[in-house]
Amino acid sequence: MTELPPTHSQATRAAALAAAYIRYRHGSPGRGLVLRAVHRARRQDIDGVGHKYHLELVLEDIFGKDSTVNCTAEVLYHLGNKISAPDVQFTIEGELKNTDEADNICYNRIKSLKKELEAENIPDSFGNVSPEMEPIRVLAWVASGYVVWQNSTENTKYQLAQIKHVKQVKRSDEYLEFDYTILLHENVSQEIIPWQMTVLWHPQHGVEVTQNSPQPKHALD
Amino acid sequence: MRTLLLLAALVAVAAATENFVGHQVLRIVPGSDEELQKVKELQDLEHLQLDFWLSPRGTGDPIDIRVPFPSLQPLKAHLEANGVPYSIMIEDVQALVDHEQMQMLRRRRFTPRSTDAFDYASYHNLEEIYAFIDLLVAENPNLVSKLEIGQSTENRPIYVLKFSKGGTNRPAIWIDTGIHSREWVTQASGVWFAKKIVQEKDEGLASILDQMDIFLEIVTNPDGFAFTHTSNRLWRKTRSKRSGSFCVGVDPNRNWDAGFGGSGASSNPCSETYHGPSANSEPEVKAIVDFVKSHGNIKAFISIHSYSQLLLYPYGYTTASVPDKEELHQVAKEAVAALSSLYGTQYKYGSIITTIYQASGGTIDWTYNEGIKYSFTFELRDTGRYGFLLPASQIIPTAQETWLALEVIMQHTLDHPY
Numbered sequence: 001m002t003e004l005p006p007t008h009s010q011a012t013r014a015a016a017l018a019a020a021y022i023r024y025r026h027g028s029p030g031r032g033l034v035l036r037a038v039h040r041a042r043r044q045d046i047d048g049v050g051h052k053y054h055l056e057l058v059l060e061d062i063f064g065k066d067s068t069v070n071c072t073a074e075v076l077y078h079l080g081n082k083i084s085a086p087d088v089q090f091t092i093e094g095e096l097k098n099t100d101e102a103d104n105i106c107y108n109r110i111k112s113l114k115k116e117l118e119a120e121n122i123p124d125s126f127g128n129v130s131p132e133m134e135p136i137r138v139l140a141w142v143a144s145g146y147v148v149w150q151n152s153t154e155n156t157k158y159q160l161a162q163i164k165h166v167k168q169v170k171r172s173d174e175y176l177e178f179d180y181t182i183l184l185h186e187n188v189s190q191e192i193i194p195w196q197m198t199v200l201w202h203p204q205h206g207v208e209v210t211q212n213s214p215q216p217k218h219a220l221d
Numbered sequence: 222m223r224t225l226l227l228l229a230a231l232v233a234v235a236a237a238t239e240n241f242v243g244h245q246v247l248r249i250v251p252g253s254d255e256e257l258q259k260v261k262e263l264q265d266l267e268h269l270q271l272d273f274w275l276s277p278r279g280t281g282d283p284i285d286i287r288v289p290f291p292s293l294q295p296l297k298a299h300l301e302a303n304g305v306p307y308s309i310m311i312e313d314v315q316a317l318v319d320h321e322q323m324q325m326l327r328r329r330r331f332t333p334r335s336t337d338a339f340d341y342a343s344y345h346n347l348e349e350i351y352a353f354i355d356l357l358v359a360e361n362p363n364l365v366s367k368l369e370i371g372q373s374t375e376n377r378p379i380y381v382l383k384f385s386k387g388g389t390n391r392p393a394i395w396i397d398t399g400i401h402s403r404e405w406v407t408q409a410s411g412v413w414f415a416k417k418i419v420q421e422k423d424e425g426l427a428s429i430l431d432q433m434d435i436f437l438e439i440v441t442n443p444d445g446f447a448f449t450h451t452s453n454r455l456w457r458k459t460r461s462k463r464s465g466s467f468c469v470g471v472d473p474n475r476n477w478d479a480g481f482g483g484s485g486a487s488s489n490p491c492s493e494t495y496h497g498p499s500a501n502s503e504p505e506v507k508a509i510v511d512f513v514k515s516h517g518n519i520k521a522f523i524s525i526h527s528y529s530q531l532l533l534y535p536y537g538y539t540t541a542s543v544p545d546k547e548e549l550h551q552v553a554k555e556a557v558a559a560l561s562s563l564y565g566t567q568y569k570y571g572s573i574i575t576t577i578y579q580a581s582g583g584t585i586d587w588t589y590n591e592g593i594k595y596s597f598t599f600e601l602r603d604t605g606r607y608g609f610l611l612p613a614s615q616i617i618p619t620a621q622e623t624w625l626a627l628e629v630i631m632q633h634t635l636d637h638p639y
Contacts, residue, residue: 007569009577016605034606037567062606125454126344127612159605161455183455185608187529188578190472190493192455 001054004041011041013157014053018073020148020158021088022059027142027207029135030102032062033069050078051154062138064097077154085150103203106135110176116168117178123162136166139207140180143199146209147184157187164194176201181215193217241318243290246274246311249300250283256305260284269296287314336360341413341620343613344405346450347377347443353412354380354439361419364430370438371508374461377443379508384418384435392520392638394429394631395593397438397509400473400584401457402445404527406601406611406619411439411525413620414627429631433520436512442473442505455609457493459503466490471497474526476506479586480538485579496582513591521595521634522588523627528608529577529600530568532557532626535589537573537580545594546572552633553597556626563622566602573598595634599623 004011019035026033040056053075060068073090110117122137123129129137140163148158161183169177177200184193194215200208251257261277263269263286272287288296300307311317333339336356345353358365368381385391398411415437421427429435440446444460458470468491475486478500482488486496501507513519534549536542543549553570560568573580577600585596602611602619611619 005571005575007571007576009575012569012576035604123607123610123612125449125610127607127610127615159608161608162610185455189487190457192493 002043002045004043006038006041008041010043010154011038011053011055013152013154014041014075014077015055015057015073016157016159017086017149017152018055018057018075018088018090019059020145020152022071022073022090022092022145023142024145024149024207024209026092026096027138027145028099028103028201028203029106029139029142030063030099031096032138032141033059034062036060036068039070046076048079050076052076059092061097063099063102067097069094069096086152088149100203107176107201107203110135110168113168116170118165118167119163120165121162122166136178137163139178139199139201140166140182142207143180143197143209144182144184144195147182147195147197147212150212155188159185159187161185161192169198174202175205241287241314243293244287244314245293245309246285246287246314247296247307248283248285248310249305249307251277251280251305253280256280259300259303259305263296271296285310287311336416336419339412339416341409341416342617344409344616345412347440347447350408350412350440351380354382354415357382357415357419364419364421365415370512371504373442373444373505374459374503375444375447377447379443379505380438380440381512382415382437382439384430384437386430388434390516390518391432391434392518392634393434393436393516394521394523394634395436395438395513395519396523396525396627397441397584398525399439399446400441400505400524401526402442402449403455403457403609404601405449405609406527406616407525408440408446409613409616410601410620410623411437413617414624415439417620417624425628425632429628429635433631433635435631436519438509441509444505445470458495459505461497461503463490463498468495471495471503473503473506474524474584475580475582476500476503477510477582477584477587479583479590480536480581483538483581485538485574485581494580500582510587513588513593519588519593520639521597521630522585522593523597523599523630524584525599525601525623527601528603528605528611530566530602530604531576531598531600532560532568532570533573533576533585533598533600534571535573535583535586535596537578537583538586540574542572543589549595549597552595552630555633556597556629559629560622560626563625564618566622568626594639595630597630599626 015038023033037058042054044052055073057071058068070093071090076087078084122133141160144160163182165181167179169179171177180197182195184195196213196215197209198211200210249260257280269292270289275283275285277284332352339353358367366383369378370381371379399408445456448456458472460470462469472494475494475496481500482496487494501510532553557568557570585598589596
């Protein structure tokens with residue numbers, strides 16, 4: 001087991017991956033968990049299996065001023081890591097703030113729209129997100145955690161850069177469904193990668209990505 | 222005369238209008254004395270509220286009349302009945318006024334009349350920043366000058382601001398922003414830094430300027446910057462084209478002559494980290510290289526990027542530590558502490574290769590190897606929530622906190638001549 005400085009690139013990449021996964025598992029339009037700090041990072045090389053990172057992290061909820069939560073996580077990148085997504089295990093210390101009220105308000109507002117929601121470029125070039133679109137944006141960010149988790153390796157660090165396009169899909173059941181085209185920013189290669197994802201959400205059932213695939217880059221040049 | 226009275230009666234009830242909606246401007250060129258006389262008589266009819274822009278003179282001289290909407294029909298009927306030809310010069314005066322006002326507003330946005338009137342809390346385009354630069358120089362001729370150090374691929378001038386209180390070739394600090402065009406908070410911060418320097422309100426900066434010059438390149442990649450405004454907000458590279466590839470641009474932070482072409486850059490022209498065909502192939506990079514070499518007395522070099530909230534020192538291209546690692550690490554630690562003291566923004570610091578990734582052909586690796594010991598790279602706000610699309614409301618706080626870190630580096634450079 002090697003102790004890594006918390007600022008080391010390997011530690012920060014593993015931490016970003018863990019945070020993305022935790023965001024996906026616990027997130028909703030009313031709760032957006034973001035990585036605040038890495039307190040400790042250790043790396044374990046397991047012969048024939050891969051590299052396992054043991055992390056002590058601090059997360060915070062973007063909706064709770066100064067509400068941080070400690071957690072521990074283990075990230076296992078498999079050998080020959082293109083085959084499967086990394087394994088992530090985590091434990092959150094204490095309880096997360098209840099977001100039922102915020103989630104229900106958001107859910108009801110979207111359910112009551114007369115026409116299916118559709119929008120582009122969130123945030124816009126100037127970083128603006130309208131208040132009506134903020135929950136849509138948080139939802140994308142939570143869902144992107146799944147895409148990030150599925151596609152991460154020891155040599156990548158993904159962030160959601162922008163929602164290019166979002167369109168609500170009509171459903172006959174109680175779920176809300178959105179078809180997103182997002183832009184992911186990969187911090188090591190610096191590439192901007194368009195990605196399609198279909199996202200299902202219900203306040204009682206959480207966020208689910210039912211479909212996702214990388215998109216061809218536009219020849220904008 | 223009777224017909225004129227009738228005409229006057231027709232419009233007698235017309236209320237005076239405050240605006241010009243529906244007003245037209247008619248032009249009459251009298252071809253005979255008779256026609257001229259007919260038009261002169263119109264001047265006596267106050268009820269028509271005719272506004273002569275060009276008064277009747279002689280035959281052949283044009284007469285222009287602004288005609289309020291209620292008088293239009295009666296006047297035209299009268300002219301036609303009397304065989305006086307006319308043409309419509311302006312179909313709707315209000316539309317013209319509105320259009321002009323819009324133009325004026327737009328012009329006002331582009332050209333604030335002083336750097337005090339400039340909006341530092343907004344993102345600006347290239348034209349606006351270049352106009353700001355000229356204003357700043359005009360307002361502070363004894364402190365600031367503008368140098369053109371080269372031209373971009375698309376022939377845009379590349380400007381550097383020189384802040385100097387005198388002397389000849391004094392030891393200098395170099396700061397650049399916007400080398401990667403999508404990192405908009407950096408150019409915006411550069412503009413704020415420029416204004417901060419001329420305000421000269423703090424003693425620390427004053428003592429630095431007493432002995433050193435500051436060079437500030439705000440838009441280091443003007444072609445890329447223009448492209449982020451017109452076509453692709455997330456464009457990073459330059460806009461150079463080469464035969465044999467559809468893809469455009471070279472990563473200007475992989476194009477320097479330090480471990481050029483090694484691991485940590487791509488040889489694929491379509492990649493965001495394409496190093497280019499050769500070191501300094503990009504005019505934007507070569508311009509700085511030429512400047513640094515010919516100046517010969519730059520003592521600190523700070524290249525500013527976003528995002529990630531990091532303060533980095535060399536190397537990126539090799540795991541070998543720089544000989545001055547201990548000192549640079551300590552300076553970074555103090556700079557980061559100063560930055561955090563303002564708004565609590567958390568930064569990490571370390572060498573490029575251990576903190577983010579291996580990167581070859583990078584700016585500060587080259588400047589360090591050239592002998593500029595205090596070579597640093599910043600990655601400004603945030604850590605990914607908005608990333609490149611940082612809201613404009615964060616420009617000034619980012620610039621303010623970053624400035625504190627810059628002052629630590631500049632002060633250390635001043636206190637440790639070499």
